[in-house]
Structures are given as structure tokens and as C-alpha cells.
Amino acid sequence: MRKVLISLGSNKGGEFPTFMESKQYDPSFEIFAFEPEPRCFEHIQEVMKKVPNITHIAKGAGVEDGVLSFRVGRLTVSGTLDQTKKPDMMTGEEVLIEVLDISKWVMENFNKDDHILMTMDIEGTEYDVLDKMIQDGSLDWIDKLYIEWHGAKSIGFDMNREHFLSEQLVSIMGDRVWFGWIEGDQAKAKRAMPDTGGNIYNML
DSSP states (O other): OOEEEEEESOTTSTHHHHHHTSTTOOTTOEEEEEOOOGGGHHHHHHHHTTSSSEEEEOSEEESSSEEEEEEEESSSSOEESOTTBOGGGEEEEEEEEEEEEHHHHHHHHOOTTSEEEEEEOOTTTHHHHHHHHHHHSGGGGOSEEEEOOOGGGBTTOOHHHHHHHHHHHHHHHGGGEEESOOOOOHHHHHHHOGGGTTOGGGGO
16 A cells, blocks of 8 residues: 655645644655646755655646646746636736646556545636546545635636535545645644644644
8 A cells, every 4th residue: 555645736845844744644655746837846846855755747737638728826936727717816927738637647546545645726726626536436546635725716706616515525525625725834824724733734
């Protein structure tokens, strides 16, 4: 059995040192960091010097393999595949990036008896990805799931979709799913979410 952390939307990799300090961590964990934003790459490389077994996958997380337009963020070093995200949060620049079908990638690369944690901070694409994971059964591969929702940042998004999907996930996974802010900075996490004690990985 492999122990795996799949991080969708790793940004600068700040969550990985936090993971090392969590009660779940052991050095045998393989970490797969999906982050297509080039401004984050050097930061991830620095984290890789401190945290072992990280594989950086410079691609976006989506529902099919291909090339899609990636909108570059203005307020943070980030971006999104979501074409409805509020324009004041974006630079107006778009670049083409390679995207992987996450459901397919998980099922092709791991076994159901592997112990897999997944964090999902993908700026609005999480709804489509999770819908597909439920529909095709790839969610069964995931032992613990940490999600940051972004519907409130998108124009015209129906928040009922978020509420329904949250209920679906709890129905399927029970106490193995957590909703919050995927934050590696423990001081910020503790201020924003005191119940985490600064480490989101200790919530499940």
C-alpha cells in the first residue's frame, strides 16, 4: 500500500511543510503537486529541498486531458480555468496550459487500497472535477479530502450547487471530507480558522 498526498492547486507549496508537521505525516508519503502557474515554480522548488518525495506536475486539474485557457490572477500569485471568475481578481492575461483529467489520472496511477489524501484548491474548477469523480467512481480512491470552495468568487454561480455537492460528499465520505481554507501558513490558518490549530491536516 502506497501513502499518497495529491495536491490540486499547490500554489507555492506552503501546505507541504505544514503536512510534515501534522499527525498524519510519515516519510513514506509520496506527494504530487499539481500547479501550472509559472510564478509558483521556484517556490515549489525551494519547498522540495525541505520536504521529501514531492513530484511537481506543472499542469492544471480538470475533467479531460487537453489544453485550456488559464486566466492569470491579479490579487494573488494564482490563476484559474474558471472563465466566470470576477474580472477584478484577474490581470486580463490568459495563457494556454496543459490540463489532466484528474479522475482518469488517479485511477490509472493508484490502487483503491492505497492510502490517498487529496487537497483541492483549484479556483472554481473543483465543482466539475468533483462531479466527475462522483460519477465515475474515482472518489472511491480517496481516503481523505480537503476542499476549498470558490463559487462566491464567480459571476452568476448558483450557490445551491455548492450546497448540494457538499451534502453529496458528506453522504459518501462522512467525516473523511473537510471544507475550509487550504492554507500552509500555520499562523494565518490559526487566525482564520481557530479550530484547525493552524494545521488543516489534523482536521481529519
